[in-house]
Amino acid sequence: MSPRPRAAWPLVAVFTAGYLAAYLLPTVVGRLSVHLGLGPARAGLVGSALLLSSAVAGFTLAGRVESFGPRRAARTGLVLAAAGYGCAALADSVPLVVAGAMVGGLGSGTATAVAAAGIAARQDPHRTSSLGLLSVSATAGALYLTIPHLGGGHRLPFASIALVALLVWPATARLGGATRGGTAAPVARPLPHRRSGMVLAGGMLVWSMAQNALWGVSGRIGTVQVGLSEVTVGAVFAAALGAGLLGVSGAGVLGGRLGRAVPVGLGTVVIAASIVLSSSAGDLGSFATGEILWNTFYPVVLSYLIGLAASLDVRGRWAVLAGSASSVGVACGPVLGSVLSERTGYPVMGLLLGSLTLLVAVPFTAVALHTGGRPLLPGAVRRRGGAPAALLAASSGAVPGPVPELGAPEQAVAEISPPALRAGRPDRDAFRTAGPSAGAAQSLSGTP
Incomplete structure (x- = not known):
């Protein structure tokens, strides 16, 4: 972002406030069902409305954060989140709770x-996003351990999200203001890998919908089917979120050693088995094993899917489209899980969702094998902001020449021989003759 924040923590704080509602979705849906007298399907519909409202806000602001100004946009979002979720916490009427949840979703x-815009513009976006994931997981885990002891019905989860939004407000002072002046219009180019990209985007919609269908009713599976207390279920969710952090760390360590097809295909199979195990659980051991195993592999597969989408187009268009499709799936997941569980029961719901997940694994693996993907190697474009800068330059048309692909070998820097140095200054004619030609020759020959 311009100007770039002096530290990563303001972005991490805003990231936490934005993602917290989705992480607390099981307890929100479960408490709406119990304390407001909503059926499972209607409670899941409220959760879906919240997430869909959040996705709409993301679509609207895509590529426009700089023009509005990160500070102003973040403060607007935090105000909407605090007001919306706060009203939902205070309301006893179902329409008011739904309206408050949707306004809060816009803020989230x-x-x-x-x-997301700020993290993408940083020199090390992976580290910042990892810090954000760590922060929101730790916050949600702490709330899962705390909320069951305090009661309060649906009020407490909504009030917790609103309070976090208010606590994050001071961090927005470290974000930049609006950027004056426009950027060059992007050059219109056809989307590469159209078939593979459409298959991947459609698959991510279905995959995300299946994952969040289970996540949206996991709380009710633990309390209704397994017979656990809300305190125990909260402890299981906290442990599962911790396992998710281990999964993210493991994916970072593994990197591209196995390619993308093996982690995506094998990981999706494990996820499908975990869904079946969790939804058919009859005791604490099987329920906890399914939830923890599922939350361990879910972020691993997701990280490789995001990398695969990014590799299909250097300008990131398929990454945006696939991410948008995934957001729609996330929003539709809770209502799907609630309807299936209400009409078929939790075990049958798990079988259906697991089978759907297995079916999606086939096109995912095929896309990974067919395209191969461009390797996203750290340091491939190291200068002037690294890979994010190259992607931004390609998408905005700010660079007149060709932009190196993400993961492409970095162009070698030609060395100037000592005779060409005169009084500590390079001879321009010698540099013009030897520098670019030598660099081009080394680049064409593949010399590192």
């Missing part, structure tokens, strides 16, 4: 868009 989506 706005904060998420600001955080």
Whole structure:
């Protein structure tokens, strides 16, 4: 972002405020069902409305954060989140709770868009996004351990999200203002890998919908089917979120050693088995094993899917489209899980979702094998902001010449021989003759 924040923590804070509602979705849906007298399907519909509202805000602000100004956009999102979720916490009427949840969802989506834009512009976006994931997982885990002891019905989860939004407000002072002046219009180019990209985007919609269908009813599976207390279920969710952090760390360590097809295909199979195990659980051991195993592999597969989408187009268009499709799936997941569980029961729901996940694994693996993907190697484009800068330059048309692909070997820097140095200054004619030609020759020959 311009100007870039002096530290990563403001973006991490805004990231946490934006993602927290999705992480607390099981307890929100479960408490709406119990304390407001909503059926499972209607409670899941409220959760889906919240997430869909958040996705709409993200679509609207995509590519426009700079023009509005990160500080102003973040503060607007936090105000909407605090007001919306606060009203939902205070309301006893179902229509008011739904309206408050949707306004809060707009705020969450706005904060998420600001955080995503800021993280992408940093020199080390992976480290910042990892810090954000760590922060939101730790916050959600702490709330899962705390909320069951305090009661309060649906009020406490909504009030917790609103309070976090207010606590994050001071961090927005470290974000930049609006950028004056426009950028060059992007050069219109056809989308590469159209078939593979469409298959991947459609698959991510279905995959995300299946994952969040289970996540949206996991709380009710633990309390209704397994017979656990809300305190125990909260402890299981906290452990599962911790396992998710281990999964993200493992994916970072593994990197591209196995390619993308093996982690995506094998990981999706494990996820499908975990869904079946969790939804058919009859005791604490099987329920906890399914939830923890599922939350361990879910972020691993997701990280490789995002990398695969990014590799299909250097300008990131397929990454945006696939991410948008995934957001729609996330929003539709809770209502799907609630409807299936209400009409078929939790075990049958798990079988259906597991089978759907297995079916999606086939096109995912095929796309990974067919395209191969461009390797996203750290340091491939190291200068002037690294890979994010190259992607931004390609998408905005700010660079007149060709932009190196993400993961492409970095162009060698030609060395100037000592005779060409005169009084500590390079001879321009010698540099013009030897520098670029030598660099081009080394680049064409593949010399590192």
